[in-house]
Amino acid sequence: MADGDAHMSSPQAILFDTFGTIVDWRSSLIEELTAFGRERNIVGDWTSLIDAWRSAYAPSMDRVRKGELLWTTLDKLHRATLDRLVMEFGIKGLAQEDLAYLNKGWHRLRPWPDSVKGLTRLKKNFIIGPLSNGNVALLVNMAKHVGLPWDMVFASDLFHHFKPDRENYLGACQLLDLQPKEVMLCAAHNDDLKMARSLGLQTAFIARPTEYGPHQTKDFAADEPWDVIAANVDDLADKLEAVRET
Amino acid sequence: MADGDAHMSSPQAILFDTFGTIVDWRSSLIEELTAFGRERNIVGDWTSLIDAWRSAYAPSMDRVRKGELLWTTLDKLHRATLDRLVMEFGIKGLAQEDLAYLNKGWHRLRPWPDSVKGLTRLKKNFIIGPLSNGNVALLVNMAKHVGLPWDMVFASDLFHHFKPDRENYLGACQLLDLQPKEVMLCAAHNDDLKMARSLGLQTAFIARPTEYGPHQTKDFAADEPWDVIAANVDDLADKLEAVRET
Numbered sequence: 353m354a355d356g357d358a359h360m361s362s363p364q365a366i367l368f369d370t371f372g373t374i375v376d377w378r379s380s381l382i383e384e385l386t387a388f389g390r391e392r393n394i395v396g397d398w399t400s401l402i403d404a405w406r407s408a409y410a411p412s413m414d415r416v417r418k419g420e421l422l423w424t425t426l427d428k429l430h431r432a433t434l435d436r437l438v439m440e441f442g443i444k445g446l447a448q449e450d451l452a453y454l455n456k457g458w459h460r461l462r463p464w465p466d467s468v469k470g471l472t473r474l475k476k477n478f479i480i481g482p483l484s485n486g487n488v489a490l491l492v493n494m495a496k497h498v499g500l501p502w503d504m505v506f507a508s509d510l511f512h513h514f515k516p517d518r519e520n521y522l523g524a525c526q527l528l529d530l531q532p533k534e535v536m537l538c539a540a541h542n543d544d545l546k547m548a549r550s551l552g553l554q555t556a557f558i559a560r561p562t563e564y565g566p567h568q569t570k571d572f573a574a575d576e577p578w579d580v581i582a583a584n585v586d587d588l589a590d591k592l593e594a595v596r597e598t
Numbered sequence: 599m600a601d602g603d604a605h606m607s608s609p610q611a612i613l614f615d616t617f618g619t620i621v622d623w624r625s626s627l628i629e630e631l632t633a634f635g636r637e638r639n640i641v642g643d644w645t646s647l648i649d650a651w652r653s654a655y656a657p658s659m660d661r662v663r664k665g666e667l668l669w670t671t672l673d674k675l676h677r678a679t680l681d682r683l684v685m686e687f688g689i690k691g692l693a694q695e696d697l698a699y700l701n702k703g704w705h706r707l708r709p710w711p712d713s714v715k716g717l718t719r720l721k722k723n724f725i726i727g728p729l730s731n732g733n734v735a736l737l738v739n740m741a742k743h744v745g746l747p748w749d750m751v752f753a754s755d756l757f758h759h760f761k762p763d764r765e766n767y768l769g770a771c772q773l774l775d776l777q778p779k780e781v782m783l784c785a786a787h788n789d790d791l792k793m794a795r796s797l798g799l800q801t802a803f804i805a806r807p808t809e810y811g812p813h814q815t816k817d818f819a820a821d822e823p824w825d826v827i828a829a830n831v832d833d834l835a836d837k838l839e840a841v842r843e844t
């Protein structure tokens with residue numbers, strides 16, 4: 353164990369932030385959209401478009417949170433942003449079906465190298481699931497595409513809320529019929545863990561220092577003494593096995 | 599293919615009724631409660647109690663459907679029924695934790711012999727999930743206990759409705775971002791398939807003629823020409839592979 357409570361008890365379930373923590377969205381999308389542009393001979397600054405796409409993520413969810421939009425899935429928020437960015441970046445020649453295909457790039461994100469191995473190990477002893485702002489279709493398609501062995505998918509459209517709204521964290525605990533202290537959130541983002549801890553969940557931090565590429569400004573390390581600080585998902589399995597054996 | 603539409607197109611997702619279709623609730627509970635009684639030297643007509651427990655299933659959900667009860671999970675309905683039946687059957691010596699343990703017998707039901715093999719095959723080509731009146735905790739615990747390889751768990755507490763309310767069938771399609779015609783329900787109960795078909799879903803029937811033991815009165819065979827009629831879940835995989843290959 354790293355920092356944190358020496359009297360920590362083993363959780364029953366471990367939930368995972370997904371974009372950034374489990375999958376490497378930026379490299380996946382850069383590779384996919386760049387290849388798409390090359391094959392179709394469509395010129396565009398795909399890398400900047402992807403960074404702008406992700407920059408619009410939090411503001412687009414905030415529009416739902418503030419009530420400016422009724423409940424809207426992340427797939428639909430992604431698509432609205434993509435339509436705007438394609439115009440702003442002056443990218444020509446994309447048909448409606450191309451835009452639909454590119455938007456589903458978020459369903460085809462690659463996991464970090466340790467994710468599938470670590471989750472497969474953790475699944476033996478714990479209930480595992482994403483606790484993500486993605487919608488069910490996005491997260492289920494992603495899991496099937498790359499083999500994420502979830503027991504249950506805690507998508508934002510189950511709650512009609514986006515993290516860090518408390519409804520997502522507490523809603524997942526309620527559906528599992530577990531107390532927050534019996535559930536651990538694992539995330540590469542300190543803010544996500546801060547909310548989870550404030551609601552009574554256990555916390556595990558994994559650094560993903562290349563998530564945002566050259567634009568990463570935070571989350572290089574744990575900001576607080578989270579219950580577990582692990583190098584990656586596989587290392588989290590090591591550390592939790594050690595807790596179970598004590 | 600058996601009966602039904604020769605032009606049937608392959609579904610994207612296959613949802614399964616669970617109690618009776620995937621798991622053999624009656625034999626599992628008889629075995630478990632009988633063994634419990636023997637070990638604890640508690641006398642009771644466990645088999646009759648289990649049949650009465652299941653007989654109370656539909657009426658208890660109807661109380662929620664009619665608004666006599668606010669949303670209540672199946673775990674809680676099961677527990678209320680169990681508490682009543684233990685009194686009615688004059689079973690003595692059960693502590694609160696015993697009742698909680700016995701109620702969780704529904705989380706430990708055994709699959710029919712073909713279920714895990716068939717689901718594992720189907721998972722390669724289709725999104726698979728239960729569409730059940732069980733709650734998330736019950737269905738996730740059951741899946742982990744016996745290895746049901748669900749991609750997503752469409753439990754009744756995601757919808758705050760019980761089948762055959764349309765909200766469960768259509769809600770699952772919506773969460774998957776699929777049209778009803780892209781989704782198949784597989785069930786051992788003609789009534790469940792009737793509602794699914796009326797809402798546009800594809801249908802697959804599997805007979806489970808021993809589900810209710812000597813008390814079974816219906817569902818020995820398909821009442822209508824469902825899209826697929828299969829001997830069991832493994833045979834359903836055979837038949838759907840044949841469709842995909844045409």
